[in-house]
Amino acid sequence: MLxxxxxxxxxxxxILHEVSHGYMADFLGDPTARxxxxxxxNPIKHIDPMGSIIVPFITSLAGFTFGWAKPVPYNPYNxxxxxxxxxxxxxxxxxxxxxxALIFGTVLRFTVTDAASITPFITIVSYIxxxxxxxxxxxxxxxxxxxxxxxxxxxxxxxxxxxxYFLESYESIFALIVVIFLWQFVSPVVPYIFQLFTGLR
Numbered sequence: 001m002l003x004x005x006x007x008x009x010x011x012x013x014x015i016l017h018e019v020s021h022g023y024m025a026d027f028l029g030d031p032t033a034r035x036x037x038x039x040x041x042n043p044i045k046h047i048d049p050m051g052s053i054i055v056p057f058i059t060s061l062a063g064f065t066f067g068w069a070k071p072v073p074y075n076p077y078n079x080x081x082x083x084x085x086x087x088x089x090x091x092x093x094x095x096x097x098x099x100x101a102l103i104f105g106t107v108l109r110f111t112v113t114d115a116a117s118i119t120p121f122i123t124i125v126s127y128i129x130x131x132x133x134x135x136x137x138x139x140x141x142x143x144x145x146x147x148x149x150x151x152x153x154x155x156x157x158x159x160x161x162x163x164x165y166f167l168e169s170y171e172s173i174f175a176l177i178v179v180i181f182l183w184q185f186v187s188p189v190v191p192y193i194f195q196l197f198t199g200l201r
Contacts (some may be wrong), residue, residue: 003060006131007065007067009124009127013027014051014067014068014135015041016041017069017139018093019096020093021071021093022065023092028089029085030075032075034072046070051068055068086150087150087151089150091147091175092185093147094135097136100128100132101193104132104193105127105129105198107199108197112200134187134190137187138183141178144170145175
């Protein structure tokens with residue numbers, strides 16, 4: 001039951017993450033996501049069979065839930081300011097997850113008073129907070145294909161364009177590096193953010 005619950009929360013959270021990218025791009029002048037029919041919460045438009053179903057199921061059995069949705073497309077050449085636009089679009093995804101975590105974390109803060117107050121509802125809300133914090137933190141790692149890399153390169157001088165091209169050419173390898181090697185060093189920040197948002201240890 002908890003496996004199904006965590007997968008369902010993950011799917012909704014990654015969809016909101018991607019839709020946030022699309023809405024920000026549309027707001028900044030690029031209608032690509034809207035014209036592609038991706039500014040919708042309809043999961044059929046966003047689910048990636050591997051990233052939204054298979055990987056979450058396997059990782060849930062291993063004790064954690066991880067996955068992704070199909071990236072929302074955008075055309076940087078439609079943006080009025082390419083560098084600022086790219087930064088805001090990249091930031092919109094993790095920001096949406098942090099906002100979700102903050103909202104539901106506030107619910108926990110004013111709902112949980114002691115161990116006796118732990119209910120199925122509280123368990124669900126806790127999963128929502130944790131999963132969205134993990135998504136935000138994970139996506140802020142500054143390596144392709146994660147949003148953190150786009151944030152980084154949008155503020156670096158244009159001369160680093162070749163470095164970016166090289167890194168993005170091997171983004172699948174870097175994704176594996178993040179999952180297998182780097183995440184163990186980054187993940188300890190998750191409980192601290194959880195405590196900050198919820199007041200719970």
